[in-house]
Amino acid sequence: MSENKALTQAAAEQDAQRWVLPAVDVFEDETGITLLADMPGVPKDRLELKVEGDALLIEGSVQPFTPEGLEAVYAEVRIPRYRRSFSLSRELDTARIEANLKDGVLKLRIPKQAHAQPRRIAVSSA
Amino acid sequence: MYESLLSYPNSLFGQFERLRRELDDVFGVAGLPNSIRAVAPGSLPAINVGRTPTSLEVYAFAPGLDASKIEVTLDRGVLRIAGERASEMPDDAKTNTYTRERDVGAFARAVSLPEDIDPNHVKASYRDGVLQVSIARSESTQPKRITVQ
Numbered sequence: 001m002s003e004n005k006a007l008t009q010a011a012a013e014q015d016a017q018r019w020v021l022p023a024v025d026v027f028e029d030e031t032g033i034t035l036l037a038d039m040p041g042v043p044k045d046r047l048e049l050k051v052e053g054d055a056l057l058i059e060g061s062v063q064p065f066t067p068e069g070l071e072a073v074y075a076e077v078r079i080p081r082y083r084r085s086f087s088l089s090r091e092l093d094t095a096r097i098e099a100n101l102k103d104g105v106l107k108l109r110i111p112k113q114a115h116a117q118p119r120r121i122a123v124s125s126a
Numbered sequence: 127m128y129e130s131l132l133s134y135p136n137s138l139f140g141q142f143e144r145l146r147r148e149l150d151d152v153f154g155v156a157g158l159p160n161s162i163r164a165v166a167p168g169s170l171p172a173i174n175v176g177r178t179p180t181s182l183e184v185y186a187f188a189p190g191l192d193a194s195k196i197e198v199t200l201d202r203g204v205l206r207i208a209g210e211r212a213s214e215m216p217d218d219a220k221t222n223t224y225t226r227e228r229d230v231g232a233f234a235r236a237v238s239l240p241e242d243i244d245p246n247h248v249k250a251s252y253r254d255g256v257l258q259v260s261i262a263r264s265e266s267t268q269p270k271r272i273t274v275q
Contacts, residue, residue, distance in 0.1 A: 025223070026223070065258070073177050076173055077187055103190055104187075
């Protein structure tokens with residue numbers, strides 16, 4: 001059994017167009033939605049967040065920090081890119097999204113539009 | 127070895143390999159090692175192991191950890207990586223949870239290392255959610271050129 005370099009190269013080029021769905025946690029409370037996504041290996045400058053209409057797209061590519069001459073022995077993670085998109089409902093205020101990336105965990109906070117937040121309406125007795 | 131048999135192009139297995147790749151694209155599953163000892167996806171932090179002429183590199187993809195609380199131990203040729211991820215879920219009754227895919231809790235993985243490593247020269251760093259453990263290979267195993275007189 002010997003290594004076939006041509007096939008490895010072809011496979012590597014195909015990998016560049018494939019991606020993996022990052023695992024996410026999504027919670028909703030009264031004031032908005034919190035989304036946590038696991039994207040290990042992605043630094044801030046390789047993370048892209050896009051909102052187009054009502055679609056939110058999260059995309060990140062892993063920064064390779066392998067030393068010179070690294071030869072893979074065993075790989076469980078082979079696809080260096082994460083990508084996932086979500087459709088957002090109208091009540092969310094996409095202009096005020098807050099994003100935070102720490103240690104490979106992306107935390108997004110999407111508040112609800114001010115008019116959509118639950119409000120108590122005081123009843124006056126006239 | 128299993129993987130390379132399936133990758134042979136234009137053979138019967140080549141067709142299955144293409145189908146497998148297409149299914150991977152549709153379902154977006156991470157590239158699983160399709161060997162008999164494959165670990166269930168998402169249950170443990172994924173590990174990549176690579177080798178350079180002077181060191182062995184182990185990468186564990188474990189985001190959201192406190193670097194000071196990760197335990198990396200090397201004992202008799204077995205590298206063990208253990209830690210715990212705390213839940214970031216808010217605990218009040220007013221929160222609806224729509225999706226919970228991220229693993230929470232304790233994890234541990236062990237990698238058995240080849241004999242040519244030097245356990246006195248091990249470095250570990252944690253960056254962007256990836257733990258990188260670099261173990262030097264001992265001097266005597268570096269290939270030496272012998273000149274012919």
